[in-house]
Amino acid sequence: MRPVFVLVRKDLTNFLRNKAAVSLTFAIPFAMIYLFGQIFGINQKDSGPSGIPIAVVNASTNIAAAKLVDALKSENSLRIITETGPKEKRRPLTESDLRPMMQAAGADFRFAIVIPEDVISDTRLGLHLKFLSNPRNEIETQTVNGLLQKTIFSNVPELLGASLQARAKNFLGDASLNTFNRGIANAIAGAFGGNIDEILARIENGNFGFDQLTKAATTPGSNTGTAGADQKSAMADVFSRIVRIDTEQVVGAKVKSPMATALVGGWAIQFLLFALSASATSLFRERDAGIFQRLLAAPVTRAQILWSKFVYGVLLGLVQLLVLFFAAGLLFGIEILPHLPLLALTCVFAAAACTSFGMLLAAVSSSPEAASGLATFTIMLMSAIGGAWFPISFMPQFIQQFSKLTLVYWSMEGFSAVLWANQGFVQLLPILSILGGIAVVVMSLAVWRFNRGKIFG
Amino acid sequence: MLQLHSVTKRYGDLVALNDVSLELARGEFFGLLGPNGAGKSTTMSLIAGLRAADSGTLTLDGQPLTAANSASRLSLGLVPQHIALYPELNAVENLRIFGELYGLRGPDLRARIDAALEAVQLADRRKDPVKNFSGGMQRRLNLVAALLHRPKLLLCDEPTVGVDPQSRNAIFEYLEQLNREGLTIIYSTHYMEEATRLCSRIGIIDHGKLHALGTLDELLLTLPFEEEVRFHATPATGLLASQLGAYGELTTVDGTHRFRPRADFKFSKLYALAESLELPARLFASQRPTLEAVFLHLTGRSLRE
Numbered sequence: 001m002r003p004v005f006v007l008v009r010k011d012l013t014n015f016l017r018n019k020a021a022v023s024l025t026f027a028i029p030f031a032m033i034y035l036f037g038q039i040f041g042i043n044q045k046d047s048g049p050s051g052i053p054i055a056v057v058n059a060s061t062n063i064a065a066a067k068l069v070d071a072l073k074s075e076n077s078l079r080i081i082t083e084t085g086p087k088e089k090r091r092p093l094t095e096s097d098l099r100p101m102m103q104a105a106g107a108d109f110r111f112a113i114v115i116p117e118d119v120i121s122d123t124r125l126g127l128h129l130k131f132l133s134n135p136r137n138e139i140e141t142q143t144v145n146g147l148l149q150k151t152i153f154s155n156v157p158e159l160l161g162a163s164l165q166a167r168a169k170n171f172l173g174d175a176s177l178n179t180f181n182r183g184i185a186n187a188i189a190g191a192f193g194g195n196i197d198e199i200l201a202r203i204e205n206g207n208f209g210f211d212q213l214t215k216a217a218t219t220p221g222s223n224t225g226t227a228g229a230d231q232k233s234a235m236a237d238v239f240s241r242i243v244r245i246d247t248e249q250v251v252g253a254k255v256k257s258p259m260a261t262a263l264v265g266g267w268a269i270q271f272l273l274f275a276l277s278a279s280a281t282s283l284f285r286e287r288d289a290g291i292f293q294r295l296l297a298a299p300v301t302r303a304q305i306l307w308s309k310f311v312y313g314v315l316l317g318l319v320q321l322l323v324l325f326f327a328a329g330l331l332f333g334i335e336i337l338p339h340l341p342l343l344a345l346t347c348v349f350a351a352a353a354c355t356s357f358g359m360l361l362a363a364v365s366s367s368p369e370a371a372s373g374l375a376t377f378t379i380m381l382m383s384a385i386g387g388a389w390f391p392i393s394f395m396p397q398f399i400q401q402f403s404k405l406t407l408v409y410w411s412m413e414g415f416s417a418v419l420w421a422n423q424g425f426v427q428l429l430p431i432l433s434i435l436g437g438i439a440v441v442v443m444s445l446a447v448w449r450f451n452r453g454k455i456f457g
Numbered sequence: 458m459l460q461l462h463s464v465t466k467r468y469g470d471l472v473a474l475n476d477v478s479l480e481l482a483r484g485e486f487f488g489l490l491g492p493n494g495a496g497k498s499t500t501m502s503l504i505a506g507l508r509a510a511d512s513g514t515l516t517l518d519g520q521p522l523t524a525a526n527s528a529s530r531l532s533l534g535l536v537p538q539h540i541a542l543y544p545e546l547n548a549v550e551n552l553r554i555f556g557e558l559y560g561l562r563g564p565d566l567r568a569r570i571d572a573a574l575e576a577v578q579l580a581d582r583r584k585d586p587v588k589n590f591s592g593g594m595q596r597r598l599n600l601v602a603a604l605l606h607r608p609k610l611l612l613c614d615e616p617t618v619g620v621d622p623q624s625r626n627a628i629f630e631y632l633e634q635l636n637r638e639g640l641t642i643i644y645s646t647h648y649m650e651e652a653t654r655l656c657s658r659i660g661i662i663d664h665g666k667l668h669a670l671g672t673l674d675e676l677l678l679t680l681p682f683e684e685e686v687r688f689h690a691t692p693a694t695g696l697l698a699s700q701l702g703a704y705g706e707l708t709t710v711d712g713t714h715r716f717r718p719r720a721d722f723k724f725s726k727l728y729a730l731a732e733s734l735e736l737p738a739r740l741f742a743s744q745r746p747t748l749e750a751v752f753l754h755l756t757g758r759s760l761r762e
């Protein structure tokens with residue numbers, strides 16, 4: 001066992017001396033992660049005023065529309081632009097400004113919302129909003145969509161109420177609607193108390209108390225204990241559940257995690273594969289230098305030499321992946337610490353699979369040149385179809401079938417299971433088994449090849 | 458101490474060692490002299506247990522030398538033909554790794570490393586990466602890396618390749634000192650000068666066969682002549698050379714004729730022939746034959762071929 005320890009420590013020291021290897025393992029993947037993070041618009045959680053810029057044009061006089069604009073302004077992840085022109089002569093944006101501004105190179109914003117005069121019409125139910133986008137990429141567009149939905153649903157429910165009223169008026173006619181509203185106001189006043197005229201005025205404005213409901217929903221502890229409050233919170237639950245379905249998948253920090261997680265995992269694994277293939281290929285150099293003769297003349301066995309490379313690979317991979325995930329945690333706000341034990345476990349399995357891959361490459365190659373050529377080709381291929389560069393959902397169905405054959409894919413699955421889907425050990429087990437299985441099978445193949453191949457010949 | 462009995466080693470169809478038998482006593486400085494591809498490294502690797510012989514036996518102090526016998530490895534030190542060091546690591550780190558692989562550690566290992574670096578004049582470069590060393594310095598470190606565990610038998614496979622005369626001399630003196638202190642050494646080389654200077658006994662190997670075995674004097678005695686006459690190969694000496702062929706062995710190497718007369722040859726005959734061809738006597742140099750001549754005599758080819 002001791003020779004393995006000595007050789008692993010030797011490989012680690014050797015690694016740290018080799019600046020090219022260190023930068024290949026840490027600096028370059030970090031740079032790629034940062035770069036692609038910028039391109040995909042993955043920002044840090046609560047990035048405040050530096051959020052995604054969105055132009056808002058409010059052509060409606062409806063009070064609720066003004067509230068919507070305020071609500072959008074209070075959303076941290078968005079930066080709302082409502083004015084244009086030089087400093088002294090700022091003027092509100094109009095709808096006709098938007099298209100040319102968004103098409104211009106280096107546009108200040110790539111998304112815009114127009115609240116038209118007919119935001120609420122009496123011929124349609126619902127809101128009429130215009131959403132203009134210049135989607136540089138799907139992820140950012142989805143993020144914006146999600147944020148808008150959340151803001152509209154949770155902050156300005158009166159607009160929906162007003163829409164209901166307008167629709168009812170068109171359907172029932174003015175007089176009937178009046179009667180209908182008065183009837184409801186009467187019923188409410190009878191059941192819960194209150195002034196009929198006040199209630200009626202609120203109903204006619206479309207204020208069904210949805211705002212109260214959402215407030216109650218966001219602060220469930222504020223239940224006052226009265227029958228009305230109970231009812232409100234029950235409805236709020238229903239309401240907020242509907243909203244939450246829309247928001248949960250696409251809104252806020254969470255939408256950034258799977259993308260950022262995939263980004264970090266993908267690039268980290270890709271460069272780990274490069275580093276480990278180089279390390280396995282160094283077996284050729286050590287053989288040619290006669291170092292194997294020296295080691296094997298000492299009380300060291302072939303198995304110990306191979307094991308030391310394996311242990312070294314797993315250690316290097318664990319450290320590299322964790323360092324890059326922590327760095328990405330700072331960069332993109334991925335939560336690392338709460339998931340650390342499972343993340344580390346996944347990293348160990350992913351690193352084991354990567355290491356065995358590097359060992360197999362060296363074992364089947366006849367020279368270091370052949371090995372590094374083969375490594376470059378297979379690593380790029382695996383990374384591309386495994387989803388390290390683009391989400392595999394972007395790829396043709398035909399290619400997606402092959403994604404699952406790559407260790408890149410399963411490593412990334414493992415990382416997102418832990419960091420994004422928040423899965424526990426038991427749920428993670430299938431992925432770990434696959435990675436472990438890849439490691440065992442590939443490593444066995446490699447050892448078998450080593451024993452009859454050129455390295456120890 | 459070391460016994461090789463009828464050892465044969467093949468690489469595929471190629472017979473790298475052919476029925477080699479050899480016995481070494483404790484404290485010997487044994488030279489294995491042979492040209493490229495003779496089988497020197499193969500012999501070393503079999504003794505070091507890196508490879509298994511196809512037939513025959515190897516024993517050290519009665520114990521079989523096989524890949525599985527790790528106890529015997531502790532009494533062996535191998536200096537590989539190539540510089541077998543980690544170039545990115547410094548001298549001390551390299552020595553520490555190889556020392557630790559033999560189970561050394563702590564202050565004892567540190568003391569041995571210091572002594573080893575001192576012995577080959579590398580103490581002041583101890584913290585430099587080995588890749589920045591000159592060829593001669595790397596050779597010296599390559600040598601001491603095999604000595605930290607104080608083996609009983611040292612296998613030196615051409616340890617002076619690419620070394621300047623000064624470094625070479627330092628290595629010779631160090632090895633001679635170790636040998637005086639009781640270390641048994643097997644030294645392979647294709648330089649007859651090295652074998653002549655260092656070795657108490659020499660084996661001549663070519664094409665996997667051990668052609669002769671003995672002390673320098675014993676080997677020279679196998680020659681059928683006692684003196685060798687050399688003269689430059691020029692058009693003027695061509696006729697003489699062809700006439701001398703009748704009186705002994707004549708070979709031409711690197712533009713020089715070498716004439717080894719048969720035992721009954723009288724040197725006055727040579728001068729008579731030269732005079733008749735009007736060649737001055739100062740053209741001829743006579744000398745005691747060397748290992749080179751022994752090799753040539755045994756194998757029919759030059760060591761440098």
Ligand SMILES: Nc1ncnc2c1ncn2[C@@H]1O[C@H](COP(=O)(O)OP(=O)(O)OP(=O)(O)O)[C@@H](O)[C@H]1O
Pocket residue numbers: 457468471473491492493494495496497498499500538647
């Ligand atoms: N691993 C190997 N596979 C096949 N043939 C080999 C191998 N190692 C050596 N040989 C062959 O065996 C013969 C003896 O080689 P060896 O290395 O023992 O010679 P050597 O005396 O050490 O030569 P050199 O002075 O060049 O080091 C050579 O013909 C060589 O080509």
Ligand SMILES: [Mg+2]
Pocket residue numbers: 497498499538614
């Ligand atoms: Mg050799």
